[in-house]
Amino acid sequence: MNAIEVENLTKHFGKFCAVDHINFEVKSGEIFGFLGANGAGKSTTIRMLCGLLQSTTGTARVGGSDINTQPEKVKENIGYMSQKFSLYEDLTVDENINFYGKVYGLSDSTLGERKKWVLEMANLKGRERSITGTLSGGWKQRLALGCAVLHRPRIVFLDEPTSGVDPLMRRKFWELINELSADGVTVLVTTHFLEEAEYCNDIILINAGKIIAGGSPKELKEEHIKTPILEVQCSNVIEALALFEKQPWVVETSVFGISVHVTVSEERTARREIVRLLRERDIRLDHVERITPSLEDVFIYLLDQESKRAA
Ligand SMILES: Nc1ncnc2c1ncn2[C@@H]1O[C@H](COP(=O)(O)OP(=O)(O)OP(=O)(O)O)[C@@H](O)[C@H]1O
Numbered sequence: 001m002n003a004i005e006v007e008n009l010t011k012h013f014g015k016f017c018a019v020d021h022i023n024f025e026v027k028s029g030e031i032f033g034f035l036g037a038n039g040a041g042k043s044t045t046i047r048m049l050c051g052l053l054q055s056t057t058g059t060a061r062v063g064g065s066d067i068n069t070q071p072e073k074v075k076e077n078i079g080y081m082s083q084k085f086s087l088y089e090d091l092t093v094d095e096n097i098n099f100y101g102k103v104y105g106l107s108d109s110t111l112g113e114r115k116k117w118v119l120e121m122a123n124l125k126g127r128e129r130s131i132t133g134t135l136s137g138g139w140k141q142r143l144a145l146g147c148a149v150l151h152r153p154r155i156v157f158l159d160e161p162t163s164g165v166d167p168l169m170r171r172k173f174w175e176l177i178n179e180l181s182a183d184g185v186t187v188l189v190t191t192h193f194l195e196e197a198e199y200c201n202d203i204i205l206i207n208a209g210k211i212i213a214g215g216s217p218k219e220l221k222e223e224h225i226k227t228p229i230l231e232v233q234c235s236n237v238i239e240a241l242a243l244f245e246k247q248p249w250v251v252e253t254s255v256f257g258i259s260v261h262v263t264v265s266e267e268r269t270a271r272r273e274i275v276r277l278l279r280e281r282d283i284r285l286d287h288v289e290r291i292t293p294s295l296e297d298v299f300i301y302l303l304d305q306e307s308k309r310a311a
């Protein structure tokens, strides 16, 4: 069964089309990644799916309810952590949880029980009286997640829940997302961290309001990256990059920190040529290795293809 079914969903703001006839399905209990550059249309889509924004055309069913004709029913089944901060900074941790409990109409006893759970999950026990604004980013995000799932929704929308959170806290945050999923909760999450997207069961990539790719991380890699990628580390990455870009056996290049990823048409020729070219220029070659493409490689490739198509 699908938790979310999206059909030709479209949103115009005046003449501008922010979301353009998108279609996708999210299976019950899965972690679904919604990726795309700034302004691609992710938050707008989420706001429509949460029943907060009417679509211009097209529709979706969330938890079996239609977002346009039954937005109130949709809201009963979902939790939503918005991209902009969803907590009251000047309230205490305890007061924020109480506030959300009231919004969701929880009885005092249920709220008490769920509050205990949230404080434990977010590791905020003992900080109930802290002013929310004084918590660091990572704790705030965990409290925000706790508040979004206080009423045990079956479907949760998380809009960039880990932006501004350090790597360790992000990992902890993803443990929480995995726990929710293990409990059968469907999670739709947006992120700009592509290593986080690797944890998703399925992913879609949206660009300028249109979906340009979808599938599991493994499928996306297999489908789009058929040519070998070599990782090259050397003493002058910038010069090497400029050199590689001119070669006929090079399909694509990109810099990843201190190394260059070179997509090549044929591995043996490429290896031989890399050694030769760098030696010619007196650039020290530290290592060259074939790598499994990352989602970052896939998305750079796909977005590059899109911009070439648009040009
Ligand atoms: N209420 C609005 N009125 C007019 N334009 C809007 C409105 N809301 C969003 N937009 C525009 O729609 C486009 C998509 O915005 P959206 O916030 O959905 O992108 P996003 O993918 O969430 O980006 P980000 O990664 O930066 O959060 C943007 O160009 C934005 O400026």
Ligand SMILES: [Mg+2]
Binding pocket: 042, 043, 044, 083, 159
């Ligand atoms: Mg957004």
